[in-house]
Amino acid sequence: MVGSVEGLRVEGLCVDMGSPIIRDLSLDIPRGGILAVVGPSGCGKTTLLKTIAGLMKPHRGRILIDGDDVTRVRAQSRQTGLVFQSPTLFPGVTVRDNIAFGLDDARMSERRRNDRVDSAMAIMNVTGLAQRLPHELSGGQGQRVCLARTLVRRPRVLLLDEPVAHVEAALRHAIHADIDTQVRRMGLSAIYVTHDIDEACTVGDRIAIMNEGRIVQMGSPRWVYDHPDSLFVAHLMGVENILSGTATALRGDSAHVTIGKLRVTLPCHPTVTPGPVTVFVTPESIALDSPDGLTGQIIAVGFARSHMVYDVETDIGTLVVHEPTSVEPRPLGTPVTVTLTGGWVRPGSHQAP
16 A cells, blocks of 8 residues: 555554454545545444554554554554544543543643643633533533543544534534644644535545445545445435446547437546446536537426525436526426536446445
C-alpha cells in the first residue's frame, strides 16, 4: 500500500469474533486529513475505530501511526483519542476536572497541566462551562467537553464515532467546523464515522464506503458521487437514476451508449467493453427543456430548499431531476424534454444490489 509515513495507516486488517467483522481492510490518512467512513448498521464501522484505538485485537493486519507499528501496543500508549456518539463524562465532576482527567502523566507539573486544560477548553469553546457539572450541559456542550478531554492529551489520531448523533441540528455545523479546524491545526489523522451520507460528504476530505466489513470504495466525496463503483455505492450516495444500456463503441475514456431511444457519449470505467452496461446519472446531470431531448412529463414535484426535485416520466423510465430554485418551478403535469449532461458507465447489466 502506497502512502506517506506520517499519519495513520491500516494494512490488511481482519477482525474476527466468531465470524468476520473486518475483512482485509486497508486505508491511509495523512496528518491533517479527515476520512469519513459511512455504511449501513453492522458493517464494522465502530469495530474499526475500537481496533485502531486498541480496545479490540485484530486477527490479522497492522496499524501504523507516523510509521510506528502500534498493532500490539496497549490502548493507553497508542496516542489515539476516541469520542463516542453520547457524551461520556464523569457525573459529579466539573467540566474542568473532566478535561484534566485526560492528562494521566504524573510527571507533568501543575502549571503545565493547567495550561493544557485551559488551552483545550479554549479551542473547543467551553471555557465558560469550566465549573458546570455534566447534568447541567446540553448534548452539544457535552460533546465539546468530550472533544476537549480527548484533545488535551494531544493524540496523533482522532477517532470519532457519530459524535453529533445526539446534538441539536443547529449546533452540528459549528462542531464540524471546530473538528476540522483542530485536525488541521494539530496535524491529526482523523476518522469520522457516520451513517449519514450528507454528513460524511460535508466533513470528510475523503469518504470510505463500508459494507460487510470491507471498504468497497474510497475517494473524494464528489468523485465517489459521480463515479460509483457499484449499485450499492450508487444507492448509498443518492444516485437515483440507474439505467440499463448497451455500449456500442469506445472512444478514449468515453463510451457511446444506447439507452432505449437515447444515444449518448459518457465517461466510462476502463473495463467497459461493447455490450451491456449500467449507467449512473446523478439528478443534477439531467437538463430539462434541452433541444433534441427525450420527451417526458413531470409526474411528481418536491421542494428541497436549494433545489426542486422532479420525477419525469420518459420512454427510458422515470428519471429524478434536480433543478435550482432560481429556475421558475414547474407545475405537475408539465411536458418537458430531457437530456443527459453527464453520467458514469460501468460494465454489466443493471442488477439488484
